[in-house]
Amino acid sequence: MRREIEPLLGYNFNVISHFIQNKYNRKLSEYGLTSSQAKVIYFLSAHGSQNQTDLQNRLYIKASSMNGIIESLMKNECITKESSKEDKRTKVIHLTEKGEKLEQTIWSVVLELEEEIGEGITKEEQLAMISLMKKIQKNIRPDAQGGGK
Numbered sequence: 001m002r003r004e005i006e007p008l009l010g011y012n013f014n015v016i017s018h019f020i021q022n023k024y025n026r027k028l029s030e031y032g033l034t035s036s037q038a039k040v041i042y043f044l045s046a047h048g049s050q051n052q053t054d055l056q057n058r059l060y061i062k063a064s065s066m067n068g069i070i071e072s073l074m075k076n077e078c079i080t081k082e083s084s085k086e087d088k089r090t091k092v093i094h095l096t097e098k099g100e101k102l103e104q105t106i107w108s109v110v111l112e113l114e115e116e117i118g119e120g121i122t123k124e125e126q127l128a129m130i131s132l133m134k135k136i137q138k139n140i141r142p143d144a145q146g147g148g149k
Contacts, residue, residue, distance in 0.1 A: 009136070020117070027109050031102065032076060036061065036069050038106045041078060044095040045103040051084060052091045060142065078102055 005011045024035040033041075039059055044050060050058070056066040070093065073079045078099035084090035095103070118126055 013136075020113070023113055023116075024109070027113070028106070031105055033102070033106070034069075034072075036065070037073055037078075038109075040069055040073060040093075041095065041099050041103050042106055042110075044079065044093060045100060049092055049094045052081070052093055055093055057143075073099070 021035055024038070028035060028038050036059075040055065043055065043059060052066065052070065053063075055061075056063055059066075061069065070079065070081060074081060076098075077096055080094045080096060081091050082094070084092050121129070
């Protein structure tokens, strides 16, 4: 029995994700960032200071990976980390002024890549695609009931 991987949804999403990740990392490396670090900066800018556990859960990042990301961003003075006033064991992550400025650059990179990704695709097609991708996310999301089995 001959098997074909190219027509499979998961395979195609994986290939696209790989290409996008590489482009983000290549462009963000000009600013000393990885795409994972950029996601943390963006999220903190959009949602304010977060405790480290909530941040890693919301961004679907493993604790061990999150520790490395946090350490790198602290070293580059993009964030600060302090103990929570309510629970000293809980660490709260804050964006610094440098991190805020970097977020503006990150957003420019995102918009530039979005333009490239959407080239030749109508706005209606993009909206339909996003709708389908959200359905797929719901099907396989790790924290969804029944998803991520």
